[in-house]
Amino acid sequence: MATTPATVPRARAHAPWSATAWRDTAFVASGVPLQVAGWLIAVSLWTVWTPEKAVKILLLAGASVVLVLLALRPLTSWQRERCWAMLGLHIPRMPGFDDGNLRDTLRDLRSPELWRVLQYHMVAGPFLALGGLGVIAAWASGALLTVSGVYGWALPSSSPMSPITHPARIAVLSGAGVLLLAAAPWAAAGVRLLDARAASALLGPDRARELERRVEDLAEKRASVVDAADLERRRIERDLHDGAQQRLVSLALGLGLARETLSGVPDEAMQVIVEAHEEAKEALTELRTLVRGLHPAVLEDRGLDAALSGVAARVPLPVRLRVEAEPRASSTVEAVAYFVVSEALTNVVKHARATQVDVAVIRRGDVLHVTVTDDGAGGADPSGGAGASGGRGAAGGTGLAGLARRVRSVDGTFRITSPAGGPTTVTVELPCAL
Amino acid sequence: MRIVIAEDSVLLRAGLIKLLETSGFEVAAAVGEAGGLLAAVREHRPDAAIVDVRMPPGFTDEGVRAALVMRQESPEVAVLLLSQYVEERYAAELLAASTRGIGYLLKDRVADVSVFLDALRRVASGGTALDPEVVSQLLLRRHRDPLDRLTPREKEVLAVMAEGRSNAGIAAALVVSESAVAKHINNIFAKLDLPHTEGDHRRVLAVLRFLDGEP
Numbered sequence: 001m002a003t004t005p006a007t008v009p010r011a012r013a014h015a016p017w018s019a020t021a022w023r024d025t026a027f028v029a030s031g032v033p034l035q036v037a038g039w040l041i042a043v044s045l046w047t048v049w050t051p052e053k054a055v056k057i058l059l060l061a062g063a064s065v066v067l068v069l070l071a072l073r074p075l076t077s078w079q080r081e082r083c084w085a086m087l088g089l090h091i092p093r094m095p096g097f098d099d100g101n102l103r104d105t106l107r108d109l110r111s112p113e114l115w116r117v118l119q120y121h122m123v124a125g126p127f128l129a130l131g132g133l134g135v136i137a138a139w140a141s142g143a144l145l146t147v148s149g150v151y152g153w154a155l156p157s158s159s160p161m162s163p164i165t166h167p168a169r170i171a172v173l174s175g176a177g178v179l180l181l182a183a184a185p186w187a188a189a190g191v192r193l194l195d196a197r198a199a200s201a202l203l204g205p206d207r208a209r210e211l212e213r214r215v216e217d218l219a220e221k222r223a224s225v226v227d228a229a230d231l232e233r234r235r236i237e238r239d240l241h242d243g244a245q246q247r248l249v250s251l252a253l254g255l256g257l258a259r260e261t262l263s264g265v266p267d268e269a270m271q272v273i274v275e276a277h278e279e280a281k282e283a284l285t286e287l288r289t290l291v292r293g294l295h296p297a298v299l300e301d302r303g304l305d306a307a308l309s310g311v312a313a314r315v316p317l318p319v320r321l322r323v324e325a326e327p328r329a330s331s332t333v334e335a336v337a338y339f340v341v342s343e344a345l346t347n348v349v350k351h352a353r354a355t356q357v358d359v360a361v362i363r364r365g366d367v368l369h370v371t372v373t374d375d376g377a378g379g380a381d382p383s384g385g386a387g388a389s390g391g392r393g394a395a396g397g398t399g400l401a402g403l404a405r406r407v408r409s410v411d412g413t414f415r416i417t418s419p420a421g422g423p424t425t426v427t428v429e430l431p432c433a434l
Numbered sequence: 435m436r437i438v439i440a441e442d443s444v445l446l447r448a449g450l451i452k453l454l455e456t457s458g459f460e461v462a463a464a465v466g467e468a469g470g471l472l473a474a475v476r477e478h479r480p481d482a483a484i485v486d487v488r489m490p491p492g493f494t495d496e497g498v499r500a501a502l503v504m505r506q507e508s509p510e511v512a513v514l515l516l517s518q519y520v521e522e523r524y525a526a527e528l529l530a531a532s533t534r535g536i537g538y539l540l541k542d543r544v545a546d547v548s549v550f551l552d553a554l555r556r557v558a559s560g561g562t563a564l565d566p567e568v569v570s571q572l573l574l575r576r577h578r579d580p581l582d583r584l585t586p587r588e589k590e591v592l593a594v595m596a597e598g599r600s601n602a603g604i605a606a607a608l609v610v611s612e613s614a615v616a617k618h619i620n621n622i623f624a625k626l627d628l629p630h631t632e633g634d635h636r637r638v639l640a641v642l643r644f645l646d647g648e649p
Contacts, residue, residue: 246443252545301494306523313571
């Protein structure tokens, strides 16, 4: 409220002429018809027809219940509108409740949302309405009493306030009126507070349910982000394969042809061609390693066993590979498993001084277990810093830290045991039921 | 020698055609996808087909599948597969069908013009040409008993033999004399219990044993 900065004492904020007082009063008063509406609807049928037979009573009761249920949604949404328009209090919608129709409501009578809304309209509502009426009465009687001196003389003698021509009596009544006027804003504020609390607790989403729903929502979103990243990796791989790699091959082919077929070229020129040819082949080898690391095509059409045997074969160490990954997991999970093994093997080669590596990728139920064990020096540091034995560390998203991150992205677990002196074991478990 | 090319990259297709034509081969047809390849092979009956592994529509292993179909339909047509990556699994599938007239090379190898053309000629005349990288992958995966009896040198010889080279080729690759190669090969035959038949067939058997396939 612009007219009542926070520094203004509370008494002034609640003065009968303050904006707050009028806002609260308007809010409380406007609530009354909506708060009694539930019961009015419930009893409306009985006022036009009062049956005596049990069957008919039951029928009428059922109809009343249906009427109330039908009214719940509009009433709730009006109440929320009222809170928003008059207090700036935002009560979020409840997707499960607001988006249904009567049939959904009847089908899901046990839904906690429905019962909370009912509590507001049928239990809290009448009391709040009473409070609201009290506030209106305080204002009205306060105003009437304060000015009783003005009209007191004109009251008929049968009136309980008559005769109030006596000055002392007028003073007492006027004083009571002023007190009521002073108290009305506080009463309005109190009822407003109760109403706002009841409305946010009963008409909005339940906090725990809301969090639950949010967790579900976030998990779904994360899964789609992970899938998108995986898709993107595959797209880049395809692009490089179709573009740069083909171009490089044909460049190298051209240079190779020139090298073999050109005659009468000065030695220096031939030297340049030879060097360019060798460079092009080097570039091809580097690009091939990079691209296969992104997403090997063989993973898609032949699965983990085929893709990993290719990886194992490229490692300059004896690798014992055991893959029992049927039935196949989702392509995202397979890609993570592939990445784990190839990254772990790269680490072993770079840092472990190992002579033998064991790789096992085995599916048990809904979990894909990946273990990579080497007989190297150990001392790997999963936190990504330099390890004790020469630093099997990670830098900027690669290495063990990157590995752990990628595993977590699909809700997997990552463990590494690496005592100084070895052996080092990386254990990863990937849930397949995504 | 008549060749059919299946390669989806226009650039590389043109490069291959140029390479083959300048080297005295006849390119009967050049197509961009696997279906076209099978049709072209049926129509032109070439001596050999050069096939890219990854082709439309799926861009995965169309070339391998087409090659397996060709092996059945027209076994007399040699197949040289080219790929950006060589995968042990594809090699095993191809060699399981037959080891005659089959080649599987990294695409990079076309840049080494004379080596590539040698491999093509070898395949076209019924031999094999496996990329050294495929061979090393196969070696790592297959460590079975009879092979364990071989000395490291003999394994090296066997590996190069699996690439499809002659004795002279093996000698050049390992920088040893041809007679030493012949001695190693005889030891290999003996250790793998291969019967005395015509020389070349025993070589194929040795390679098959090496690849863990049954002759």
